[in-house]
Amino acid sequence: MIVWINGAFGSGKTNVAYELNRRLKNSYVYDPEEVGYFIRDNVPKKLKLNDFQDFPMWRQFNYQMLEYFINNHNGIIIVPMTITSEIYYNEIIGRLQQKGVDIKHFTLMASKETLLKRLRKRGDGKNSWPARQIDRCLNALSSPVFKEHINTDKMTIYEVVDYIAELCKFDLLLDNRNFIEKKVYKLRIWFKHIRLF
Numbered sequence: 001m002i003v004w005i006n007g008a009f010g011s012g013k014t015n016v017a018y019e020l021n022r023r024l025k026n027s028y029v030y031d032p033e034e035v036g037y038f039i040r041d042n043v044p045k046k047l048k049l050n051d052f053q054d055f056p057m058w059r060q061f062n063y064q065m066l067e068y069f070i071n072n073h074n075g076i077i078i079v080p081m082t083i084t085s086e087i088y089y090n091e092i093i094g095r096l097q098q099k100g101v102d103i104k105h106f107t108l109m110a111s112k113e114t115l116l117k118r119l120r121k122r123g124d125g126k127n128s129w130p131a132r133q134i135d136r137c138l139n140a141l142s143s144p145v146f147k148e149h150i151n152t153d154k155m156t157i158y159e160v161v162d163y164i165a166e167l168c169k170f171d172l173l174l175d176n177r178n179f180i181e182k183k184v185y186k187l188r189i190w191f192k193h194i195r196l197f
Helices: 013-023 033-041 056-072 086-098 112-121 133-143 159-167 179-192
Strands: 002-007 027-029 077-079 103-109 147-149
Touching: 002 013, 002 056, 002 133, 002 159, 013 027, 013 077, 013 159, 013 179, 033 056, 056 077, 056 086, 086 103, 103 133, 103 159, 112 133, 147 159
Parallel strands: 002 077, 002 103, 027 077, 103 147
Antiparallel strands: none
């Protein structure tokens, strides 16, 4: 099974993905952004695009990678990735579904105010690239194509994980960590995903 966690920047995709991974046996987090960074950093300047998702090879590679996982890994693949184009969605997710792959797709929704607040907490100001994408993302992701929508304005990461697990009928491992241990884990995930452009 693939669990695709979609949402605008600042919606909590990465934290939810790694919390879900931590509490699910035999699960793996696959990040399609890494492929995008590789493409972006390894093409001549004149071939660069503003959004690496616009490279056909990004969509093709991620489709093939996920297909490979499904055919060779007996576990759950968790994919935290913003994808707002219905065409691109269908080229990866829709194509896998047509092949009979079990994909649970969730879009973490939140108000613009909530997203900006979350982005500020991670160091992205209101004029940062992620913040400038909020309106575009919220508009596109409101489409029924991107269901199941989860309104996270008043939910913690842990509540979102529990909700996704309930919908997917997952048996989660117990979480016996205290507040400080949870904070430290979140910081580790944040540091792991810092990327200087």
